[in-house]
Amino acid sequence: MNGLTEKKKVTIMIAIITAMFFSAINQTIIGVAMPRIIAKLGGMDYYSWAITIYLLTSTVASVLVGKLSDIYGRKPFILAGIGLFSIGALLSGFSATIFQLIAYRAIQGAGAGIIMSTAFTAMGDLYEPRERAKWTGVMSAVFGVSSVAGPLLGGYIVDHLDWHWVFWIFLPIGLIAFTLILLHFPQVEKRQGESVDYFGSLFLTTTIVPMLLAFSWAGEGLHKYAWGSWQILGLLAVTVVSLLVFLWVETRVKTPVLPLGLFKNSIFTVSNLVGFFLNAGMMGAIIYVPFFVQGVKGISPTMAGYVAMPMSIAMLVTSALAGQLMTKTGKYKKMAISGLLVMTLGMVLMYFMVPTTPIYLLVLYMIVLGLGMGIAMPVFSLTVQNAVAPQELGVATATSQLFRNLGGTIGIAVMGSVMSASMSAKMNQLSATMSQGAASMPADPALAEKLSLFTNPQNLLDQPKIEAALHSLPPESQTVFAHMLDTIREAMSYGITTTFLTGAIVAGFAVVIALFLKEIPLRSQNTPEQKKSSENEKRATSTAEWDGAQAAGKA
Incomplete structure (x- = not known):
């Protein structure tokens, strides 16, 4: 064009x-x-x-x-x-x-x-x-x-x-x-x-679909299967078999749907791995921010949207500025690493949140997370496109999207399991407090039914329901139930913040991998006067990566 x-x-x-x-x-x-x-x-x-x-x-x-x-x-x-x-x-x-x-x-x-x-x-x-x-x-x-x-x-x-x-x-x-x-x-x-x-497309599909289903369905909760259940293990087995067949097919067809030779390109491989861990940490963690805002802090869904808005604005501003800076300098590695580090810092700060953390600090930590995401996210699609030959642009970009989607899906599933396990462990620690509160209450079936609302962390997401139940209790019972409610909030807070720590660890892997990202100058736009010298520049500035991509296109 x-x-x-x-x-x-x-x-x-x-x-x-x-x-x-x-x-x-x-x-x-x-x-x-x-x-x-x-x-x-x-x-x-x-x-x-x-x-x-x-x-x-x-x-x-x-x-x-x-x-x-x-x-x-x-x-x-x-x-x-x-x-x-x-x-x-x-x-x-x-x-x-x-x-x-x-x-x-x-x-x-x-x-x-x-x-x-x-x-x-x-x-x-x-x-x-x-x-x-x-x-x-x-x-x-x-x-x-x-x-x-x-x-x-x-x-x-x-x-x-x-x-x-x-x-x-x-x-x-x-x-x-x-x-x-x-x-x-x-x-x-x-x-x-x-x-x-056609065959490569078929087996790539039968690799992706069972894997995504396995990670979506595994865990705890309604209509979830245990990680060791035959349903999940069966889906993962289909994934592995389909992957092996797919790899075999791709080495034998003339025009593979995903040229495996692209992975010989170090920038392509490192960028996709970073994209995978970036999305796994980011999506797996920030999806539980609304749980903390609404469940732990008791903020309404409408107000929760306003609480999350500064993070989105920070991401918007830094992503636009990062793009302008890369255009001006032609470099990206330091920006990528700094963005990932800031993102990791944001999640570490969120790990230290407790039920009494002020809202302004929560917003501040989310802004830090948004700043890091805005800097890092635009980089890795660009590095993939910069490192491959033009005839592989479509498949390279699609592969980058694939790795990000897989990272997000797997991250959400793993973080969900981490949250459930952490919350259950904390609930077990606090069970003595809960039992003492329940034992001090009179044996009343109506009170017992209301008690069940306060022992299920999921009900914390429906604040009007909890408040209505609390106000319907006799005055002498409200203090005990309010204390039990605080105990549940503490357990939920512990479970959610543990996912933030897990997300920070996963983002840390992305930082380490990004250290191995080879930086080649971003190719400048050709003008009619520069076409000949530009072709020489391409070969001079990115010889190894460019040749690897061209070889991949011929594979």
């Missing part, structure tokens, strides 16, 4: 960013509304499937479309992604049962995976890495904006409008994005001499 004018490129980037915002805002707006939607549709037992199915289809679609977009071009796939996502959102709004919602969320997930994969790859087609860094920061900031606006808007819609509008309100933006891409994004001819790797 070197023949495009700068004005045309900016127009295309606006279209891409619009498509990304359409996908991102739909996810953040739905997250806060899902409990209300499930309350309307019923099927609480299948609530997790509405989340899991989206994750499955988006992950599979994002990695499979990578190589296909290298062969056929980005335009048809980003249009297909927007179309699928829009259809899924439209149909989701018409859902009459939980099973319909799950099916339509699967369509949405496939569209989102295609949009995310092709959007970052298309940016790589338009700009060389030096200039691309600026746009990477802007695109990362899109997620910051959506994470701020989405929950607030979603909460307003379910409180004041019909829940269907959660899915429908941004459909016009999808139509605008589709039109802009259709009119302005150039179509390229199919790359000759390459074919679709």
Whole structure:
């Protein structure tokens, strides 16, 4: 796409960013509304499937479309992604049962995976890495904006409008994005001499899906299976067998869906490993921040959105600034390491929180976490794209997305198990206090029923229910029950902050791995006068990595 004018490129980037915002805002707006939607549709037992199915289809679609977009071009796939996502959102709004919602969320997930994969790859087609860094920061900031606006808007819609509008309100933006891409994004001819790797795609899918299901279903709670159960072990066994077959297939096909030779490129491998641990630590930890804010501190869901807002704003600002700085300097390693260190520090600080920690300190710690995430997150997609040959841009970007998705999924599952185990251990330690409180109460069946509310940590997430039960007690009983409630909050606080420590340890692994990241200068955008010297610069500045990527493309 070197023949495009700068004005045309900016127009295309606006279209891409619009498509990304359409996908991102739909996810953040739905997250806060899902409990209300499930309350309307019923099927609480299948609530997790509405989340899991989206994750499955988006992950599979994002990695499979990578190589296909290298062969056929980005335009048809980003249009297909927007179309699928829009259809899924439209149909989701018409859902009459939980099973319909799950099916339509699967369509949405496939569209989102295609949009995310092709959007970052298309940016790589338009700009060389030096200039691309600026746009990477802007695109990362899109997620910051959506994470701020989405929950607030979603909460307003379910409180004041019909829940269907959660899915429908941004459909016009999808139509605008589709039109802009259709009119302005150039179509390229199919790359000759390459074919679709059907068997590789099949076994890559049968590797990813059972693995994600295993980590999503393992643990404790409703409809969860023990880690040692035959269901989880069976899924992991299918994963291993499919992975071995996939590796065998990829070494024998002409055009592999995931060229294994790319992993000979040290920057590609290190960047993906860092992305995996970064997302595992980040997603596995910050997903439990609302549990602390609402369950331990007793803040309402609406106010919890405002408490989390400074973290999102910090991430938005630093991601944009990080992109500008990388464009200016052409370097990224120190920025990557510093961002990961700040992110780790934020999670360490959050580990020391207790039920009496003031809200302003919680906000401050979350800002530190947001600053680190904003600095680190834009770097590693860029390093992957900078290190591989242009003909592998799509599959390299898709692989980067795959590692991040896997890291987030596994991180959430592991942190959930850590939280449950830590909370149970703390509850056992505090059981003597709980027993003494219960023993001091008169033998009254009504009081015993209310007591059960105060012994289940999950009920702390429903503060109005707890407060109503507390105020309905006789005055002489309220003091005892309030003390028991504080004990439960202490156990929940201990369990959640332990996940923050675990997340910090995982992020620490990312820091160590990032130390081995080789820094090669970000390639500058070619101009007509620089084409010849630029080709020489490519070979001079990144000889080993570039040659490794080219060899991978021929494998």
